[in-house]
Amino acid sequence: MAQRRMFSKKITKSARFLRMPSSTQNLYFHLGLEADDDGVVEAFTVLRITGATEDDLRVLAAKDFIVVLNEDLVSFITDWTEHNKIRADRKVDTIYKDLLIQMLPDIEIKVRKQRSDVKNIEDNQWTTKGQPKDGIGKVRLGKDRLGKDRLDEVSLNQNSENNELKESSKTNNNDNKPNPLSFYENNGFGTLSPIVRDKIEAISKDFIQEGSSEQEADELIIKALELSAINNVRKWSYAEKVLINWNNKGHKTVKDVDAAEKNYQSRKGNNSYNQLNKTTPEEDEETKEFVRRSKERLAKEVAKYKPEDFDDFF
Structure with a gap:
């Protein structure tokens, strides 16, 4: 898997991106750095490393910068191919390939191809072409x-x-x-x-x-x-x-790993996390402002009347 990641200014300088809180923008960059070659990242680990909150993750999901694939917060960066162009012969498939295809059936995943610097001669003997003699590109057969x-x-x-x-x-x-x-x-x-x-x-x-x-x-x-x-x-x-x-995840034995995998398979397809209310902090502020203005208008309307004007109602 590549050790360097790129970010497209087309995405990071857009109004949609810059209107997000700085903590959310910072989380997005860290998710991109930690993502695998298919743009899948374990967001929970990144949250722990950066100190970001799940509210920041919800903002990214609401703005369609990521798609959360399961309740363990495994996520896909939607603009991944805009940021990074990875050669098919250098690509390492994500370990969450099945989950990615299940949750996003229409996604196009780049197919891994044979390395261009290695060719097969015969009987599992390999040679490199166009590479220095320091062993780069050679395939070692144990x-x-x-x-x-x-x-x-x-x-x-x-x-x-x-x-x-x-x-x-x-x-x-x-x-x-x-x-x-x-x-x-x-x-x-x-x-x-x-x-x-x-x-x-x-x-x-x-x-x-x-x-x-x-x-x-x-x-x-x-x-x-x-x-x-x-x-x-x-x-x-x-x-x-x-x-x-x-x-x-706290697994201490192979049995713990096998049990967790079995449990995951049993609830596979449950995308309850994505069904949560995805209101952003900005949307919450807008709601509070609407309520405040409504109260002010109501108070002004009530102030127009005198107490005796309400006698007929009692």
């Missing part, structure tokens, strides 16, 4: 790579691969405990760098601090890596984002 990967189209048998992935997550010693570091190296993620090793250990400590055991933390990391492999995005950054999401 010793125990599962299945036959093709960059143009990958068809994975999820059930069989899940079993093989779980099997390769075990260490070679007798205690048979899951080992995320071994799993990473043995399943096509490439050589484990010191930076990635430190990040894996750090996220493990985060889960342990929240109440997970060491083994439960390792199982969660392997679960996220499995999800990355199944979606053909063998990158630590992808798995890390999934893990941060789980940690923010």
Whole structure:
């Protein structure tokens, strides 16, 4: 996923945008920075990071700058393609693709294509073209790579691969405990760098601090890596984002993750959040001003009469 984001002045200098409160504008920029390549962002996390309120999010939804996809505040930035033009061979599909299509059936999602700097020679051997010799663009095939990967189209048998992935997550010693570091190296993620090793250990400590055991933390990391492999995005950054999401939601074990997914599927399609009253702060002020003026007019009308004028009514 790209580490840089663009914003179009056509949107950010429009009257519709500039009339919003500064806190709402600030939230919009942060949502754009955190969005994935399809313009989907977990708004709840951004609210926590920026200190913005759900009122700011409601303003953006009311002004049609975003569409809130579910009650967990997963949101889609409606002008995403105006802001960012992402090459199809560099794009990473959103993990919320099914939800996005379900809530916005008419949306056009850019289809991910084969990287233009990599071409297939034969028997899963790959070469780069037009790239320097520092390894950019090369595809590393792990010793125990599962299945036959093709960059143009990958068809994975999820059930069989899940079993093989779980099997390769075990260490070679007798205690048979899951080992995320071994799993990473043995399943096509490439050589484990010191930076990635430190990040894996750090996220493990985060889960342990929240109440997970060491083994439960390792199982969660392997679960996220499995999800990355199944979606053909063998990158630590992808798995890390999934893990941060789980940690923010308070998941301490793989069972918690599975239960949350089952619960989500059961209420899928319930777009109750979007049915909430989407009045903006400006609209609320207009209503208060209308009531105040109405009271003043009524008081002036009543003042025209004397008390004895009402005797006939009693």
